[in-house]
Amino acid sequence: MPQGVPTAVPDDGLTTRQRRNRPLLVVHTGEMKGKSTAAFGMALRAWNQGWPVGVFQFVKSAKWKVGEETALKVLGASDEGGPVTWHKMGEGWSWTRKQGTDEDHAANAREGWEQIKRDLVAETYRFYVLDEFTYLLKWGWLDIDDVVAALTNRPGQQHVVITGRDAHPRLVEIADLVLETTKVKHPMDAGQKGQRGIEW
Amino acid sequence: MPQGVPTAVPDDGLTTRQRRNRPLLVVHTGEMKGKSTAAFGMALRAWNQGWPVGVFQFVKSAKWKVGEETALKVLGASDEGGPVTWHKMGEGWSWTRKQGTDEDHAANAREGWEQIKRDLVAETYRFYVLDEFTYLLKWGWLDIDDVVAALTNRPGQQHVVITGRDAHPRLVEIADLVLETTKVKHPMDAGQKGQRGIEW
Numbered sequence: 001m002p003q004g005v006p007t008a009v010p011d012d013g014l015t016t017r018q019r020r021n022r023p024l025l026v027v028h029t030g031e032m033k034g035k036s037t038a039a040f041g042m043a044l045r046a047w048n049q050g051w052p053v054g055v056f057q058f059v060k061s062a063k064w065k066v067g068e069e070t071a072l073k074v075l076g077a078s079d080e081g082g083p084v085t086w087h088k089m090g091e092g093w094s095w096t097r098k099q100g101t102d103e104d105h106a107a108n109a110r111e112g113w114e115q116i117k118r119d120l121v122a123e124t125y126r127f128y129v130l131d132e133f134t135y136l137l138k139w140g141w142l143d144i145d146d147v148v149a150a151l152t153n154r155p156g157q158q159h160v161v162i163t164g165r166d167a168h169p170r171l172v173e174i175a176d177l178v179l180e181t182t183k184v185k186h187p188m189d190a191g192q193k194g195q196r197g198i199e200w
Numbered sequence: 201m202p203q204g205v206p207t208a209v210p211d212d213g214l215t216t217r218q219r220r221n222r223p224l225l226v227v228h229t230g231e232m233k234g235k236s237t238a239a240f241g242m243a244l245r246a247w248n249q250g251w252p253v254g255v256f257q258f259v260k261s262a263k264w265k266v267g268e269e270t271a272l273k274v275l276g277a278s279d280e281g282g283p284v285t286w287h288k289m290g291e292g293w294s295w296t297r298k299q300g301t302d303e304d305h306a307a308n309a310r311e312g313w314e315q316i317k318r319d320l321v322a323e324t325y326r327f328y329v330l331d332e333f334t335y336l337l338k339w340g341w342l343d344i345d346d347v348v349a350a351l352t353n354r355p356g357q358q359h360v361v362i363t364g365r366d367a368h369p370r371l372v373e374i375a376d377l378v379l380e381t382t383k384v385k386h387p388m389d390a391g392q393k394g395q396r397g398i399e400w
Contacts, residue, residue: 044271
């Protein structure tokens with residue numbers, strides 16, 4: 001665990017305090033799904049600070065991550081911590097009030113991104129999880145210039161955590177913290193399938 | 201994310217169902233503290249299954265991980281999910297009812313391990329987080345043979361997640377899943393110190 005001693009002091013004209021509280025863009029990438037798990041683990045800290053947490057889940061399956069979703073929703077509804085809002089593309093975005101269709105994933109994903117941009121401008125949340133967001137860029141559904149501009153120009157103190165494999169190089173470039181989770185050993189290598197309570 | 205297709209089917213005489221539900225020993229290691237965050241993220245899934253969750257935190261500081269602790273405790277006390285028991289060495293183990301002393305870390309840590317062994321035999325929890333446990337082996341406070349025997353012979357369906365740097369090779373050997381989180385880029389490299397809501 002880093003012990004809080006920076007390895008370099010930048011010549012950016014900021015005080016330590018200003019620099020310390022700079023909002024972060026975090027990218028969790030790598031081959032394993034530990035990246036989402038870690039992002040939701042970070043969300044626990046944000047919740048504990050009383051910050052409004054917004055999750056945008058760019059995946060279809062209702063089965064994966066249902067544990068994290070239930071937990072964050074129970075926390076958000078509790079008397080402690082901050083509120084939690086969970087947006088899920090697979091069920092149709094909550095703000096559009098229409099059923100999710102399988103017809104046009106790209107259009108659905110772009111709708112999600114447009115809402116994120118509106119929320120960033122409005123400073124709706126203090127902590128964002130954009131889960132599996134990297135694929136939208138990988139598949140060419142979003143314009144990287146648009147994404148970089150919206151993230152780098154976001155106002156106030158909004159932390160953004162992005163997960164997914166194969167993060168776009170420019171996303172890595174503008175990120176403050178990039179973590180990569182790799183497997184050293186996995187039960188599927190030994191013929192074991194995913195199981196309830198562990199994989200979802 | 202692995203799509204549930206094993207790369208090999210072992211000749212172990214087990215059915216797929218038996219193999220699927222085999223209790224796991226997971227080791228989260230690597231240079232970054234994402235390893236604990238991911239372990240607590242996994243605990244959300246276990247909680248959502250209604251499983252009793254037991255956390256043994258082998259760290260002194262009260263500041264780090266207070267977000268995860270508060271969140272898991274709120275979840276454990278809610279009407280949904282399973283119960284959560286959080287044991288913390290820094291405050292003195294709850295079952296000994298004495299104040300934590302700084303005098304003998306090794307003795308305190310060994311007391312924690314003895315309780316874990318009792319709980320494994322009694323099948324007290326279904327999901328264990330042994331946070332920063334690797335150091336107890338690294339520093340020679342525990343006997344690796346004793347640890348390997350207790351973990352490999354644990355009865356029933358008890359999942360165990362161990363975190364910490366420099367996991368002992370024999371721990372890696374007996375683990376089913378080993379994940380390593382590495383930093384690609386970290387704000388401390390740019391002179392930024394840890395901040396509230398992000399680092400703790």
